[in-house]
Amino acid sequence: MRVLFIGGTGIISSACADLAVRSGIDLTVLNRGTGRRPLPEGARSLTADVRDPAAVREALRGEEFDAVVDFVAFTPDHVAADVELFSGRTGQYVFVSSASAYAKPVAHLPITESTPLRNPFWAYSRDKIACEDLLARAWRDTGFPAFVVRPSHTYDRTSIPLDGGWTAIDRLRRGKPVVVHGDGTSTWVLTHHTDFARGFVPLLGEPATIGDVVHLTGDEVLTWDGITRRLAAAAGVPDPRIVHVPSDVLAREAPERGPSLLGDKAHSVVFDNTKLKRFVPGFAATTTFARGAREIVAHHDAHPDLQVVDPVVDALQDRLVERFG
Numbered sequence: 001m002r003v004l005f006i007g008g009t010g011i012i013s014s015a016c017a018d019l020a021v022r023s024g025i026d027l028t029v030l031n032r033g034t035g036r037r038p039l040p041e042g043a044r045s046l047t048a049d050v051r052d053p054a055a056v057r058e059a060l061r062g063e064e065f066d067a068v069v070d071f072v073a074f075t076p077d078h079v080a081a082d083v084e085l086f087s088g089r090t091g092q093y094v095f096v097s098s099a100s101a102y103a104k105p106v107a108h109l110p111i112t113e114s115t116p117l118r119n120p121f122w123a124y125s126r127d128k129i130a131c132e133d134l135l136a137r138a139w140r141d142t143g144f145p146a147f148v149v150r151p152s153h154t155y156d157r158t159s160i161p162l163d164g165g166w167t168a169i170d171r172l173r174r175g176k177p178v179v180v181h182g183d184g185t186s187t188w189v190l191t192h193h194t195d196f197a198r199g200f201v202p203l204l205g206e207p208a209t210i211g212d213v214v215h216l217t218g219d220e221v222l223t224w225d226g227i228t229r230r231l232a233a234a235a236g237v238p239d240p241r242i243v244h245v246p247s248d249v250l251a252r253e254a255p256e257r258g259p260s261l262l263g264d265k266a267h268s269v270v271f272d273n274t275k276l277k278r279f280v281p282g283f284a285a286t287t288t289f290a291r292g293a294r295e296i297v298a299h300h301d302a303h304p305d306l307q308v309v310d311p312v313v314d315a316l317q318d319r320l321v322e323r324f325g
Helices: 011-022 052-061 076-086 123-142 166-173 193-202 224-234 247-253 258-267 274-279 289-302 310-323
Strands: 004-006 025-032 046-047 067-070 093-096 144-152 153-155 180-181 188-194 213-216 242-245
Touching: 004 011, 004 153, 011 025, 011 153, 011 242, 052 076, 052 123, 067 076, 076 093, 076 123, 093 123, 123 144, 123 258, 144 193, 153 193, 166 180, 166 224, 166 289, 180 224, 180 310, 188 193, 188 242, 188 289, 193 213, 193 274, 213 274, 224 289, 242 247, 242 310, 247 258, 247 310
Parallel strands: 004 025, 004 067, 025 046, 067 093, 093 144, 144 213, 153 188, 180 242
Antiparallel strands: none
16 A cells, blocks of 8 residues: 655654555655654655745656645645645545634533534644544545544654643652642543554544544543552652642733633543544553553653753742742
8 A cells, every 4th residue: 555644753743654664555645855753774765845836746746646644734824725636646645633613612522523613723623624624525525535533632752731731740850839720630642653654644544534533542540640640650759749720810920821722732632532443443552651651751861962941930939839839
């Protein structure tokens, strides 16, 4: 099977590229050639700026694929360019959307693929919804073979799912409190990128997916306090100090974080992955976050250049701890 990945070196796509090659897929990766993660041996690399349609057409001249996956399409313009480029040239076009598109606050749990899409807080999510709408029209009107996959919070060893990243780990190790939004009891789902890949790669080239949508997450449900405590344990801090701050206060104090907080992380989520498991029988996410947290901390401990403390976040947390601690 011939598959094209647009992107291929991100948290999600790197794991998918590795498993695709190991699964015997003839993988081509198109990107600017500046990714932080190397491509797996056996993948063919094409270099072009994906935002330059002429350069992409030239790089892909005469190429056809069984499946095309765009990991870096974020706006309707991006998707419209793909529809124009790949119509008649692929048997399946996979758009990587986002589970943040589901209506917030969520009216009913668990979330299924039929949960309404609406996010008045976060432009990123609204753009993903608009992309899905465009692809639905293309499928209905012309038969463009679109398939939508909605990841939730997918991570690897490089990504720390707490505000401020390494700043939070540094504070924990210094015995300082860390801030957690709300009362710490809202639920969240974290998916290791290798688990995501195990669910994703078998979907490639599957005819039954055309015109459909599926979300792809793990089944482990944790509270935000639980996530923080697992990271603290991995960092050698058995009894972390946690200070809870209302989400709306955090959104005001850190406006750059506000949309993703109020539009996603502040709301409890639980996902029903029944539909995915019908497409991929036997799928199971096997990496617990306790294990993932140890992987994250070990990776950062082995790479001192990644141990970056953000003084703005650190000072903000000090102020919030003084107010709410």
